[in-house]
Amino acid sequence: MAANSNAHHTPAPVGGNLFNTTTLVCGVLIAIMIAVLAVRFVFGLGAVTNLNDGYPWGIWVVVDVVIGSAFACGGFSVAMLVYIFNKGQYHPLVRPALLASLFGYTLAGVGVIFDLGRW
Amino acid sequence: MSNRRNFLKGVVAAGGAAVAATAVTTRAEARETRQRPPEALGLLYDATLCVGCKACVAACKQVNNNPAEFSTVDQLWDTPLDTSGKTFNLIKMYRSGTMETKDTEENGFAFMKTSCMHCADPSCVSACPVSAMTKDPKTGIVEYNADACIGCRYCVAACPFGIPKYQYDSPTGKIGKCELCRHRHKDGLYSACAEVCPTGATLYGKTSDLLVEAKRRLALKPGSTAVFPRGNISGGKDQSYENVVGNYLQHVYGEKEYGGTQVLKLSAVPFQKVGMPNLPPEAAAAHSENIQHALYGGLMMPLAVLGAMTFVAKRNVKHDDADGDDQKGEN
Amino acid sequence: MANTSLLSLELNEKIAAAAERLQMSRREFLQFCAALASTLGLPQGADAAVAEAVATKKRPSVIWLHFQECTGCTESMLRAEHPTLEKLILDVISLDYHETLFAAAGHQIEAARRTAMKENAGKYVLVVEGAIPTKDGGIYCKIGGQTAIELLKECAKDAAAIIAIGSCSSWGGMPSTDPNPTGAVGVNKIITDKPVVTIPGCPPNPYNFLSTVVHFLTFGALPEIDALGRPKFAYSRLIHENCERRAHFDAGRFAMEFGDEGHRKGYCLYKLGCKGPETYANCPTILFGDAGSGTWPVGCGHPCIGCTEEGVGFQKPIHMVSKLKNIEPPLQYPRIVEEKGTGATLGAAAVLAAVAGAAAGGGAMVAKNLGLSHKAAEMEEAKKAGEKEQV
Numbered sequence: 010m011a012a013n014s015n016a017h018h019t020p021a022p023v024g025g026n027l028f029n030t031t032t033l034v035c036g037v038l039i040a041i042m043i044a045v046l047a048v049r050f051v052f053g054l055g056a057v058t059n060l061n062d063g064y065p066w067g068i069w070v071v072v073d074v075v076i077g078s079a080f081a082c083g084g085f086s087v088a089m090l091v092y093i094f095n096k097g098q099y100h101p102l103v104r105p106a107l108l109a110s111l112f113g114y115t116l117a118g119v120g121v122i123f124d125l126g127r128w
Numbered sequence: 129m130s131n132r133r134n135f136l137k138g139v140v141a142a143g144g145a146a147v148a149a150t151a152v153t154t155r156a157e158a159r160e161t162r163q164r165p166p167e168a169l170g171l172l173y174d175a176t177l178c179v180g181c182k183a184c185v186a187a188c189k190q191v192n193n194n195p196a197e198f199s200t201v202d203q204l205w206d207t208p209l210d211t212s213g214k215t216f217n218l219i220k221m222y223r224s225g226t227m228e229t230k231d232t233e234e235n236g237f238a239f240m241k242t243s244c245m246h247c248a249d250p251s252c253v254s255a256c257p258v259s260a261m262t263k264d265p266k267t268g269i270v271e272y273n274a275d276a277c278i279g280c281r282y283c284v285a286a287c288p289f290g291i292p293k294y295q296y297d298s299p300t301g302k303i304g305k306c307e308l309c310r311h312r313h314k315d316g317l318y319s320a321c322a323e324v325c326p327t328g329a330t331l332y333g334k335t336s337d338l339l340v341e342a343k344r345r346l347a348l349k350p351g352s353t354a355v356f357p358r359g360n361i362s363g364g365k366d367q368s369y370e371n372v373v374g375n376y377l378q379h380v381y382g383e384k385e386y387g388g389t390q391v392l393k394l395s396a397v398p399f400q401k402v403g404m405p406n407l408p409p410e411a412a413a414a415h416s417e418n419i420q421h422a423l424y425g426g427l428m429m430p431l432a433v434l435g436a437m438t439f440v441a442k443r444n445v446k447h448d449d450a451d452g453d454d455q456k457g458e459n
Numbered sequence: 460m461a462n463t464s465l466l467s468l469e470l471n472e473k474i475a476a477a478a479e480r481l482q483m484s485r486r487e488f489l490q491f492c493a494a495l496a497s498t499l500g501l502p503q504g505a506d507a508a509v510a511e512a513v514a515t516k517k518r519p520s521v522i523w524l525h526f527q528e529c530t531g532c533t534e535s536m537l538r539a540e541h542p543t544l545e546k547l548i549l550d551v552i553s554l555d556y557h558e559t560l561f562a563a564a565g566h567q568i569e570a571a572r573r574t575a576m577k578e579n580a581g582k583y584v585l586v587v588e589g590a591i592p593t594k595d596g597g598i599y600c601k602i603g604g605q606t607a608i609e610l611l612k613e614c615a616k617d618a619a620a621i622i623a624i625g626s627c628s629s630w631g632g633m634p635s636t637d638p639n640p641t642g643a644v645g646v647n648k649i650i651t652d653k654p655v656v657t658i659p660g661c662p663p664n665p666y667n668f669l670s671t672v673v674h675f676l677t678f679g680a681l682p683e684i685d686a687l688g689r690p691k692f693a694y695s696r697l698i699h700e701n702c703e704r705r706a707h708f709d710a711g712r713f714a715m716e717f718g719d720e721g722h723r724k725g726y727c728l729y730k731l732g733c734k735g736p737e738t739y740a741n742c743p744t745i746l747f748g749d750a751g752s753g754t755w756p757v758g759c760g761h762p763c764i765g766c767t768e769e770g771v772g773f774q775k776p777i778h779m780v781s782k783l784k785n786i787e788p789p790l791q792y793p794r795i796v797e798e799k800g801t802g803a804t805l806g807a808a809a810v811l812a813a814v815a816g817a818a819a820g821g822g823a824m825v826a827k828n829l830g831l832s833h834k835a836a837e838m839e840e841a842k843k844a845g846e847k848e849q850v
Contacts, residue, residue: 055296062212062293063799065284093437095444126279126294126301179736179783180792181729183711200791209797221792237788240795324711326730327780358730367715369730370779403795 046123054126069124077117084110159418161387161411162249168268169308170246170335170390171322172342175402176231176374177356178239178329180219184321188217188243191309191320210242213295213304217243217321222402231374231396238395240402241330243321244291244306245382246270246390247411254413255286260303268335268390269310274302288386288405288412318360325358327371333361335390342380342392350375386411468510477514481551488513498670498745499682499692512677513551519676520575520583522614523557526600526607527634527643528589532625533559535662535748552584552672558602569603576617584675585618587611587646590627590634594642611649620681621646621655623688624668629657630687630769637774647688656681657688661766664745667693687769689739697784698735698763701743704728717760728757729780734765734772737781 049057060067084106091099122128189196189206194214196206208215220242225235232238250270253261260277263270272292283292283303295301309319317323322332331338341361348354350373358367375396382389385407393404400406423429468474468489478488492510499505523533554560555575561568575583589607592599597606605613615621623646626632634643647655658668671690674682682690699705707713707727714722714731722731729736735757742763747755757763765771765781775781803811 050299053296053298053301054294058296059800060296061800062210062284062290062296065281065294089437093441093444095441095446126281127274127277128279128300180788181708181711181783183708183713186709187711199793205791207791209793210799218793220795220797221788222795223788227788324713326708326711326713326727367730369732370776372782401795 049123054124069120073117073120073124077113077120079113081110081113081117084108084113159414159421161409161414164248164335164388164390165266165268166336167266168246168248168335168390169333170268170338170392171243171308171319172331172333172338172361173241173391173393174329174331174342174345174356174374175238175240175393175395175397176376177327177371178219178241179327180221180239181326182219183324183326184241184330185215185217185219187320187324188306189215191312192216194304211291211293211304213293213298213301215293216304216306217241220403222397233397233401236397238397238402240395240404241321241393242289242291242403244270244308244391245289246306246308247386247413248388248390249386249411249413251286251288251386251411251413252283252292254417255282257282261292264310267308267310269308270305271307271310272303272305277303279303286412288407318364322359328356328358328367328369331357331361332359333363335388335392337362338392339380339383342383342394345373345394346376346378346380348373384409387414468507471514473514474510495666495670495673498666499674505677509673509677513673516676518551518553519619519672520555520579521552521557521586521672522555522572522575522583522618523586523588524610524614525558525602526587526589526591526611526628527641528625528627529633530559530588532588532660532662532668533557536665536668538748538750551669551676555579555583566603572614576614580617582619583617584672585614585621587621587623587628588625590631590643590645591649592634592641592643593648594640599641608649611646615650615653618653620675621650621653622668622671622681623647623655623657625663626659626661626766626772629659629689629767632659632661632766633773635773654681654684655688656684656690658693659689659767659769660740661772662748663767664693664742664747665749666745667741689767693741693745694739694767696739696741698738698740698742698757699783701741702735702757703743704757722760725760728760728762731762732776732778732780733757733762734768734775734781735763736783737771738763738765738768740767 045057054060058067058069060069087106088103088110090096091103185208186206188194194216197208197212197215198205199207199209208218210220211218218241220240222236222238222240224233224237227235227237229236230238246269248268250261250263253263253270255261257280258276258278260273260275261270261283262273279294279301281294281303284290284294292303292305294303309317312318312320318332319330322330325331331341333341338361341357345354345356352373353370354373355368356371358369359365374394376394377396377398379399381393381395381399381404382391387409393399395402395404474488475485478485481488483491489506489510492513493506496506496509501509525533556568556572558568561571563571589600591597591607591611593608597608600607602610623629627634627643628646630645631639631643632645634641645657647657656671658671660667667690670692671682674680674690682692684690685694687694699708702708704725704727707725708729712721712724712726714726714728716722717731722728727733742755743757746753746758753759762777764773764777765775766773771781
């Protein structure tokens with residue numbers, strides 16, 4: 010067996026077909042997203058978000074700021090705490106946590122661009 | 129466009145400066161609610177004089193090049209239901225019961241103008257992350273710069289009166305709000321709503337003059353006849369005329385609310401009932417900025433947290449040569 | 460009103476006779492009757508009834524009293540242009556007493572009045588022009604030794620209908636202006652036991668008066684009146700509602716002073732003190748007097764002074780802006796709080812919750828499978844290693 014339990018697993022290709030159920034479902038979701046964004050960039054925010062002056066912020070802000078940055082912040086916090094408290098046994102958590110943070114902040118950053126009304 | 133660039137440059141510069149200056153800056157002073165500048169311009173809206181003709185609404189649309197908005201099926205008349213990104217000024221109506229008499233709380237009706245109050249300490253200016261909303265230091269007009277705006281709609285959420293509105297039907301919508309017709313000032317003109325108002329219900333002028341006029345009206349005997357100015361009270365042609373004094377509430381709305389607003393209002397129906405919120409003399413902007421500056425003033429709190437974390441990290445460092453035997457022993 | 464077809468009256472002999480009597484062509488006569496019917500706001504077919512009534516019914520006896528007035532109402536009647544209205548006044552009705560128009564004078568005319576009243580008791584129409592002084596026993600207006608109050612009460616006793624023409628007899632008018640030295644009041648303050656139809660105006664449009672008389676002639680009853688005794692067909696709308704300058708009011712375009720640019724362009728006269736928004740009259744539709752197109756005060760560029768409205772005409776200064784009368788405030792005005800959009804509906808929240816739940820469940824499953832797949836991979840590797848060893 011491996012000498013160190015903290016050591017990373019040997020990288021290996023995932024393999025399998027590129028077009029499987031997961032990627033196809035995600036592809037459909039992405040197509041819907043592109044269609045929604047196209048409408049947003051032609052007819053404005055109101056056409057796709059049902060936002061109005063009574064509700065200037067809606068689900069997009071929830072996704073951008075609340076979910077995206079919370080997700081990212083959680084990842085960074087976990088990674089940071091592992092180092093600050095020097096708990097080596099939790100080190101395998103660091104990479105997925107940072108990956109989650111990357112996704113989170115990318116989601117928030119890219120998402121907010123579409124939610125902002127002017128540039 | 130240059131504004132946005134300048135803003136970004138400013139952000140970079142400010143970031144650098146903040147990093148450089150963290151060690152020496154002290155915490156920001158707690159700031160008081162700002163007051164109106166001495167030359168502040170504004171409006172006085174007297175609901176008892178208003179006849180609900182909506183001439184001000186039409187004039188506002190015209191001078192701001194705003195299109196008509198419809199809330200009826202026939203789409204014949206400009207009938208916005210609320211101020212919007214394309215309606216900066218609106219006359220709303222209070223209704224109660226049978227709506228028999230004007231300016232009566234029970235079984236009556238009353239009009240109320242809805243437009244920017246031009247606060248002395250505006251929440252929208254405080255909330256704006258990119259300084260697209262600014263307050264003119266001389267005239268006190270709360271101004272909007274579409275070139276700097278990023279469309280985040282913080283101002284929409286921040287305003288206690290619900291005034292800044294976003295154009296949701298445009299891919300690059302702007303914020304729309306009353307700017308006291310500042311684009312007409314250079315031609316010697318003033319706010320179009322006051323210019324066309326047939327009864328002087330909307331009066332333009334320096335807020336100091338308007339406040340004196342409002343106090344004068346409150347001192348008059350209700351039902352008696354008095355002279356009321358029209359148009360521009362601080363100069364311009366005298367258009368005063370005689371009318372009957374309304375049954376005023378003894379309160380000038382905007383005199384003290386949020387440190388004072390530059391648009392003042394008089395009414396016979398309680399202000400809360402005609403959509404004017406009950407606001408304390410301390411502005412929300414001052415309150416929130418005080419909290420924020422207390423937390424981030426001179427970056428002291430972040431530095432303290434960073435220091436604490438560094439201390440903890442340092443304490444938890446284990447040196448291989450000193451006491452790292454346990455790990456090797458396990459292997 | 461048996462006949463409801465105006466065309467069938469074209470060849471009617473009585474109509475021809477009436478037209479001849481009025482020195483009109485038959486067509487003019489029928490047109491006049493149709494105009495009266497439409498002024499009254501009567502339905503289609505009523506014009507024929509009006510024509511028949513005017514042509515066939517016995518002319519009602521009319522006694523016309525003059526009190527504190529300027530005779531402007533009579534002048535207005537006489538100056539009506541088309542058709543020659545003085546003919547109608549004299550021929551559609553039987554004017555048995557009128558101080559201005561009568562050739563006779565003194566005791567002769569008083570005797571004529573008494574005779575007419577006796578002969579037509581309970582059938583004659585009493586028209587009153589001018590206010591009635593009440594102060595000091597009403598001594599400020601006397602005719603034939605009788606005060607206005609006595610004369611009015613005497614004539615009103617047997618009248619079939621009482622019509623007060625002009626603002627003075629309607630509510631006091633000009634003579635009742637502050638400080639009202641003679642205590643002038645309208646007819647309905649003296650005659651309280653009978654309905655009084657008031658036709659206020661200074662002077663009123665002759666058609667409003669004539670339509671009221673013809674209504675009485677045709678249907679045997681006076682037209683529907685409002686609380687102030689004004690016929691609803693003429694006085695139910697504010698001048699402001701039908702004003703030709705109304706669009707300027709709505710758009711905020713006002714004349715600021717006489718002769719300025721806005722005034723020359725025909726802008727709204729509200730700021731000059733127009734009383735249209737608080738005055739009930741049909742001036743914008745049938746105009747003032749009968750002098751042709753566009754001739755009414757507002758059409759000529761002068762603000763309405765509210766002559767038909769008690770408390771406005773001759774009371775409020777002309778420069779003082781009027782108080783807008785809203786019977787019912789317009790409903791399309793936005794309310795103080797207009798709801799904009801709705802929050803998440805229950806259905807939407809349920810869908811969101813379902814999606815979130817599915818995502819959480821999926822996440823949990825993924826996390827679970829991650830460990831499993833790791834173990835499975837290790838087992839797989841171990842298996843392979845074993846196979847290699849075997850080979």
